[in-house]
Amino acid sequence: MSWKKGDREERGYHHGNLREALIKAARDLIKEKGPAGFTFADAARSAGVSPAAPYRHFRDRDALLADVAREGFQRFEAMLATGWAGGKPDLITAFHNIGRAYLAFARAEPAYYTAMFESGVSPDLNAELRAASDRSFAVLRSAADQLVTLLPAGKRPPALMMSLHIWSMSHGIASLFGRGDGGRRSLPMTAEELLESEVLIYLQGLGFPQSA
Amino acid sequence: MSWKKGDREERGYHHGNLREALIKAARDLIKEKGPAGFTFADAARSAGVSPAAPYRHFRDRDALLADVAREGFQRFEAMLATGWAGGKPDLITAFHNIGRAYLAFARAEPAYYTAMFESGVSPDLNAELRAASDRSFAVLRSAADQLVTLLPAGKRPPALMMSLHIWSMSHGIASLFGRGDGGRRSLPMTAEELLESEVLIYLQGLGFPQSA
DNA sequence: TGTACATCAGTGAACGCGCGTTCACTGATGTAC
DNA sequence: TGTACATCAGTGAACGCGCGTTCACTGATGTAC
Numbered sequence: 001m002s003w004k005k006g007d008r009e010e011r012g013y014h015h016g017n018l019r020e021a022l023i024k025a026a027r028d029l030i031k032e033k034g035p036a037g038f039t040f041a042d043a044a045r046s047a048g049v050s051p052a053a054p055y056r057h058f059r060d061r062d063a064l065l066a067d068v069a070r071e072g073f074q075r076f077e078a079m080l081a082t083g084w085a086g087g088k089p090d091l092i093t094a095f096h097n098i099g100r101a102y103l104a105f106a107r108a109e110p111a112y113y114t115a116m117f118e119s120g121v122s123p124d125l126n127a128e129l130r131a132a133s134d135r136s137f138a139v140l141r142s143a144a145d146q147l148v149t150l151l152p153a154g155k156r157p158p159a160l161m162m163s164l165h166i167w168s169m170s171h172g173i174a175s176l177f178g179r180g181d182g183g184r185r186s187l188p189m190t191a192e193e194l195l196e197s198e199v200l201i202y203l204q205g206l207g208f209p210q211s212a
Numbered sequence: 213m214s215w216k217k218g219d220r221e222e223r224g225y226h227h228g229n230l231r232e233a234l235i236k237a238a239r240d241l242i243k244e245k246g247p248a249g250f251t252f253a254d255a256a257r258s259a260g261v262s263p264a265a266p267y268r269h270f271r272d273r274d275a276l277l278a279d280v281a282r283e284g285f286q287r288f289e290a291m292l293a294t295g296w297a298g299g300k301p302d303l304i305t306a307f308h309n310i311g312r313a314y315l316a317f318a319r320a321e322p323a324y325y326t327a328m329f330e331s332g333v334s335p336d337l338n339a340e341l342r343a344a345s346d347r348s349f350a351v352l353r354s355a356a357d358q359l360v361t362l363l364p365a366g367k368r369p370p371a372l373m374m375s376l377h378i379w380s381m382s383h384g385i386a387s388l389f390g391r392g393d394g395g396r397r398s399l400p401m402t403a404e405e406l407l408e409s410e411v412l413i414y415l416q417g418l419g420f421p422q423s424a
Numbered sequence: 425t426g427t428a429c430a431t432c433a434g435t436g437a438a439c440g441c442g443c444g445t446t447c448a449c450t451g452a453t454g455t456a457c
Numbered sequence: 458t459g460t461a462c463a464t465c466a467g468t469g470a471a472c473g474c475g476c477g478t479t480c481a482c483t484g485a486t487g488t489a490c
Contacts, residue, residue, distance in 0.1 A: 052446080
């Protein structure tokens with residue numbers, strides 16, 4: 001069987017693009033059965049190759065998982081940046097949009113989210129993963145940097161602290177209520193409404209105007 | 213080998229108290245190797261019994277994990293209640309103390325915390341687990357009920373919403389930074405300081421006085 | 425109090441299974457000349 | 458352009474291992490009389 005290179009991703013030798021195919025297989029299996037519920041052999045089977053083939057691309061299961069997480073952070077960064085949209089239409093609205101993007105990502109990509117935050121893969125053990133994680137956070141950090149300029153110089157909170165606060169709110173809500181794979185708890189309101197009201201009250205506490 | 217019933221927990225037939233011993237073994241294994249890193253056979257080995265013995269007490273591995281989570285919620289509830297201390301010395305201070313208790317639990321008992329929130333065991337599938345989880349949340353909810361009475365009647369936020377906000381902040385910080393088993397990210401401040409400042413700003417946003 | 429019996433927690437051997445990992449190999453693609 | 462060789466992604470068979478699960482059993486404890 002030989003494939004023409006019609007698809008942009010289709011290239012290479014025997015399989016075509018086994019590395020990416022294995023990452024996709026891992027994502028599907030994580031979504032189906034949780035981060036613990038997939039094996040190296042499973043991923044090979046899903047990708048339609050022999051159980052020995054993955055060893056050409058990943059040292060072991062953890063290396064594969066780390067690559068899923070790294071790819072996840074890349075997409076996450078892109079979604080957060082799209083939410084922020086360079087601070088348009090106004091800084092406060094754009095800031096709320098980052099939170100929405102955060103929840104949208106957790107909902108749309110529960111497999112990536114799990115690999116990134118709950119798979120036990122430590123970013124500190126993998127420089128590339130760490131860098132991808134840091135770049136995601138930098139979107140939030142940079143938004144906070146710009147947001148504090150709305151306040152008079154003497155009343156500005158530390159932007160780092162502020163971005164950590166927003167991150168923890170978003171992550172808390174996403175973890176508890178906003179997962180696409182059957183969230184663990186039900187709510188009398190949507191996760192988005194809960195986060196939006198939380199951020200609103202928080203910004204009021206810092207003295208931000210209702211809109212800008 | 214026969215044991216006198218010196219220890220309060222020591223009773224029963226052959227092993228003494230295998231059920232509790234298995235739960236403790238599961239906790240130790242989760243703490244060591246993560247929620248995915250223990251098996252039914254592992255737990256039996258740690259408890260010093262044959263691999264068939266656990267079947268007398270738990271249907272399968274998930275049932276054991278659910279019981280770890282249930283026991284975790286019981287201790288969690290107790291810690292939160294101790295933090296609140298009936299609203300002493302004053303409601304605002306006691307409210308902050310619940311947050312501290314939340315983080316202290318995640319730090320001191322990472323194995324329970326993992327089983328409760330990240331093991332994939334759904335509270336909805338187990339009535340007892342669900343009830344234990346609800347009782348934990350009820351501590352926070354009841355504290356919020358009392359706290360809102362500090363505000364004039366027309367300016368009181370819904371206590372349910374408020375308790376969900378506080379829960380998500382605490383859970384977000386505990387998950388991201390405040391784990392006893394080698395948290396995944398380092399911080400320029402303690403998790404406790406981060407949560408305390410976050411809650412403080414949030415309460416200011418709702419119009420609460422600095423102390424009461 | 426003593427005896428006979430019922431109960432049931434835990435045993436240990438056995439099984440089938442799928443995983444992780446290795447190995448010499450095959451065969452398509454890339455490259456030197 | 459063609460030929461010979463090097464490279465390397467993927468094969469498939471094999472292995473040891475530990476897991477989950479079952480089974481008839483054993484033996485300590487509880488209970489009826």
